[in-house]
Every structure is written in structure tokens, then in C-alpha cells.
Amino acid sequence: MQISVVVPVHNEQENIESLIAEIAAALQPLYTFEMIFVDDGSSDATLAKLKTAALKYPQLRILHHQVCCGQSRAIHTGVSAAQYSWIATLDGDGQNDPADICKLAEEQQQHENSESLWMLAGFRHKRNDNGWRKFSSRFANSIRQKILQDNTPDTGCGLKLFLRDKFLQLPYFDHIHRFLPAMILATGGQVISVKVNHRPRNHGQSKYGTLDRLMAGIIDLLGVVWLKKRSSLPKITEVTRG
Structure with a gap:
């Protein structure tokens, strides 16, 4: 299996080096891979740290946004540049465990004959966040599942593993990364959730405020509902002559 690992980062200078080392250690023995780190307009030493790491890791590619465009755009930039058909994404804050990429890949290989399996989504069943963030996440996930019926708990x-070509066929909008399972299902694909590790953040701080995320989530949720209602999945058969 060949995997392109796409990591969007913004002001994560303290997490970069250890994260790159962990990804390489997890994948090196098992897979052909590349690491695409997309620096989304960082104002700290993130880009400098990436350049230094590239001297040690030949699998590392660096893409740079001159101004911050957001996580979804950074992911899209990385996926567009990727050379392999399977994409693994994870956050740049170190809370996702790179070893779980292998866990998702192993699950995919158990379904390798399924043409409809387009995505494997990580499920943080034991969150390492404070009580308020856990509550707000559970609340948002329950509302989203009820409205979108995406059968995805998180x-x-x-941390996700998905097919590059299927991702790039989806209509792009900001924050699409939070609605990928619903969008995949709406276009005919299958999504499997896999329990993964979740670690505490050791350095830096979250880029999202709870209120900001809530307001953006409401607007985006309405947009996804609109897109789903205007999509259709035709059943196609080819008519032969005679």
C-alpha cells in the first residue's frame, strides 16, 4: 500500500519535529509513503523547522500558504499535490497518534475487494481534552448525526484514510473536513469508523474557540443539508445493441 500523509499545520513549531519522526517510524517498515506538511501561513518558526527536518527525511514535502487559509484549504492543497491514491490526514498538534495510520490501513486491507469503501474515519473513543471540550464535541456530534444520518461518531x-480521487471530486467549501463522511456517503461511498488513540496536547494551543466553532458549524451544517438534498445517485446500466 502506498500512502500520502497530509498534515496541515499553523504555528506548531514545538510539535513539528516529533510528529515527523513518529510518522516516519510508524510507516517506514510497512509502507511506501510520503509526508506532505502544509504550512498554513504560520507566523512562528514552523516553516523553518520543516525545512530543517526535510534535510533528514527524504519523504518529507513542504507546501506553504503565504497567508492562513484555514484547515480545509490546507488539506485540499496537500491532497491535490499528493502522488499516491490513498491519503492519510492527521492534525499537526500531536494529539493524533501516527501509529494509528497503520491501524486504518490494516482495516482497509481487510476490505480491499470493496470498491465502495472510500474512507476510514478515526473515532477518538477516549478523548484527552477538558470537560467542556468533551461535552461540546459530544453535543455537536449528536446533532450532526441526527440531521445528516452519517453514522459516524466522531x-x-x-485522523482519516481516504481515496484521493474521491476526495477531489467533492465540492469544496471551508470546514469540509468536518463533514467528509456525510459528503462521501452522499456521493455513493462507504465510511467505516475505527477506534483510535487520542493524546493530550503538550505544546501550543487550540486554533479554535468553542463559540467560533459552534457558529461556523451551524452554518456549515445547513450548507451540507442543502448539498445533500440537491445530489442524486443514478443507477446506470449500459444498453447493448440487438
């Missing part, structure tokens, strides 16, 4: 988990 769409906010940054």
Missing part, C-alpha cells in the same frame, strides 16, 4: 477527528 467526524471531528483529524
